[in-house]
Amino acid sequence: MVPKKRLDYRFNGRRSPIIPKAPRSIRRRCSHKNSVEDNKLCAFELLAAVAGKLLQESESSVSSNVETHASTLKNENVKGQPKDEQTPKSESIDHGSCAESSFMPETSVQEPDLSSKFKGLPQVDIDSVLENISVFASPDVLKKLDCDSVQGTCQVSDADGNTNCEVGGSVFVGNNINLRAEDQQDMHSEDVINTSNVKDHVGECVNSNMLIKSDNSVQLPLYRDPIPHTPLQQQWNTVKLGIRDDDDNYFGCNKLSTKFRPFRPQPRTGHRRIRKMLTSKYRKMAPKQRSCELYNSRDGVKSFYQYRKRIYTHERCLQAPIKKRKLFDHMGTVSHDQEASNNSISNASEKGMCMDKCNSGIILERVSGASPTVKGHKKGKDPHVKFSIKSFKVPELYIELPETASVGSLKRTVMEAVTAILGSGVRVGVVLQGKKVRDDNRTLQQADRELLRSPATPMVDSGISNASVDPHFVSKVDDDVVTSGFLSSPQTPSVEAVNGTVPDSKALVPVSPTNSESLAVVPANLKPKKSELSQRRTRRPFSVGEVEALVEAVERLGTGRWRDVKMGAFGHADHRTYVDLKDKWKTLYHTAGISPHQRRGEPVPQDLLDRVLAAHSYWSLHQLKQQGKQLGAEPHRTVDPMKETVGGA
DNA sequence: ATTAGGG
DNA sequence: CCCTAAT
Structure with missing residues (x-):
């Protein structure tokens, strides 16, 4: 068994174990620290666990019984046995983290005290994940958990025992000002299908288990803070995951952060980071995934280790943009893992998993609304609203959008964030005050206002209710399998109806200069694309005026100084980057070189095109010279280049 | 962060 | 426009 695991560890070709041991002291401390939060469940871990189980099943005919697992869990959970370190189990913990240990048969120890909580669990060999699941969890709750887990979902419980995440896969974006558990509950019942709350003893055991193990790996507190206002710091005791050292040996290793990570206000680059992560990296994965696929698709089953790594990696990526290059180097692996994970899920699904019924849920918390922090960055511009994922910790992952960003943007952004972490196949819906918000064009700001003030605006009809004074956004992350319909609310028959019913719908979507500008910078497209993953910026054709400005600037500065061109001629146009220029x-140069009838889009005056050609040839001749001259060469006049160039040519 | 080029 | 490589 162990050897096998080891192999898994080396999957990446890393020689060192991927999961380093965390100092016991630390482990203990964390454990203690989180004692109160022991009821929180780490879906990832569960997922990992399930995956692991699956792997175990398929890889070897060795069947593990649930009891073992349960015992493990229980063991972890038992207060009277804080000396986990001593127990074999602790060993498993050392090997890796949470879920893993759970599934290490040899490590699992018969807990005399298996106790009541898991007493009811049937002790069965699992043939399929499904079974595993049902077994794993006694009542629906655990079942739920498993389902979710398999889907890469996260279910979390409050300290209060309230479930924040649901099977229904909702993303609750709560306004930190007042988020009430009751409301959530309501929504659950209302919006969530086949959902169960994770809590009680089950949650206790499982969660605690996860927690403990997480100590040396991931971040535990995957739950929301009971007190919305609580500063993030409190729950920000993030554990650094998959931290890589300079030698890049540590892929997937988890380190325990001994200190709390202070909440750092994220500049407005926050969303950019997300975007980067979610677009570039995420997209890139796809191709590589395939390449790696063959690699370990042998069983079609992937180890949860891999899955875990994937998660960690993601987190790491999200967390530290450092050494981008190197991180990329690992993407293949990560991708693979992800793929693997997905496959597992698929398999599970095929086996009759309740995939269609289970959904993931992630709670978002509004970290700040038009907070000074954010405001500072864009002086005079739209205040931003920043969200963070509360359900589980994703270090430094914030979702920040201008208030003028649309609900659709929020959805997309959240979805992307989730996707990046859990894999593709998620859909995001937004629920405000328990009602679905279908109008993606509505801005967050508008939605917020509506909630706060007009109790009876058309918005209500559009799916936004004003039941409560506290605005809270709830985004639902649905599984693809669920597809449409899931978000349909009882109140609103259909999306069409909604849109048609709301007269203001359009009025609320005006793309004001401000609006468009902000959105242009934000990683969100108002226009839904074929793939929700699409993050392309909205296309913004250059106007003739812009072209002229560009040409003028290039004539003056040359073709190799885009930065200067940008600053000089488009300094005010945030949406035009030097790369864009x-x-x-x-x-333009290309256009100038083709016949007019082949040109498309708004025609560019021929004279401008001529200037483009002229400037281009001029600068191509002078660039070399300049380089030799070094600096100083810039006395050319707009007209000069043309003459010289043209003449010369 | 920029620049240069390919996609 | 996006993405990378190379600065």
Whole structure:
């Protein structure tokens, strides 16, 4: 068994164990620290656990019984036995983390005290994940958990025992000002299908288990803070995951952060980071995944180790943009893991998993609304609203959007974030005050206002209720399997109906200059694309005026100083990056070289195109010279280049 | 962070 | 526009 696991560890070719041991002291401390939060469940871990189980099942005919697992869990949970370190189990913990240990048969120790909580669990060999699941969890609760787990879902419980995440897979974006458990509950019942709350003894055991193990790996507190206002710091005792050292040996290793990570206000680059992560990296994964697929698709089953690594990796990526290059190097692996994970899920599904019924849920918390922090960045511009995922910790992952960002943006952003972590196949819906918000074009700001003030606006009809004074956004992350319909609310028959019913719908979507500008910077597209993953910026054709400005600037500065061109001619246009300008110049040059009838889009005056050609040739001739001259060469006049160039040519 | 190019 | 590589 162990050897096998080891192999898994080396999957990446890393020689060192992927999961380093965390100092016991630390483990203990964390454990203690989180004692109160022991009821929280780490879906990831569960997922990992399930995956692991699955792996175990398929890889070897060795059947493990649930009891073992249960005992393990229980063991972990038992207060009277804080000396986990001593127990074999602790060993497992050392090997890796949470879930893993759970499934290490040899490590699992018969807990005399298996106790009541798991007493009811049937002791059965699992043939399928499904079975495993049912077994794993006694009542529906655990079943639920498993389902979710398999889907890469996260279910979390409050300290209060309230479930924040649901099977229904909702993302609750609560306004930190007042988020009430009751409300959530309501929504659950209302919106969640086949959902069960994770809590009680089950949650206790499982969660605690996860927690303990997590100590040396992931971050535990995957639950929301009972007190919305509580500063993030409190729950920000993030454990650094998958931290890599300079040698890059540590892929997937988890380190325990001994200190709390202070909440650092994220500049407005926050969303950019997310975007980067979610777009670039995420997208890139796809191709690589395939390449790696063959690699370990042998069983079609993946170890939860891999899955775990994947998660960690993601977190790491999200957490530290450092050494981008190197991180990328690992993407293959990560991708693979992800793929694996997905496959597992698929398999599970095929086996009759309740995939269609289970959904993931992630709670978001509004970290700040038009907070000074954010405001500072964009002086005079739209205040931003920042969200963080509360359900589980994703270090430094914030979702920040201008208040003028649309609900659709929020959905998309959340979905992407979730996708990046859990894998593809999630859909996000937004529920405000328990009602679905279908109008993706509505801005967060608008929604918020509506909630706070107008109790009876058309918005209500549109799916936003004003039942409560506290605005809270709830996003639902649905599984693809669930597809449409899931979000349909009892009140609103259909989306069409909704949109049609809301007269203001359009009025609320005006794309004001401000709005569009902000959105342009934000990683969100108002126009839903074929793939929800699409993050392309909205296309913004250059106007003739812009082209002229560009041409003028290039004539003056040359073709290799896009930064300067940007600053000089488009300094105020945030949506035009120097890369954009460079690209535009490229296309202009190309356009100038083709016959007019082949050109598309808004026609560019021929004279401008001529200037493009002139400036281009001029600068191509002078760039070399300049380099030799070093600096100083810039006395050319707009007209000069043309003459010289043209003449020369 | 920029620049240069390919996609 | 996006993505990378190379600065």
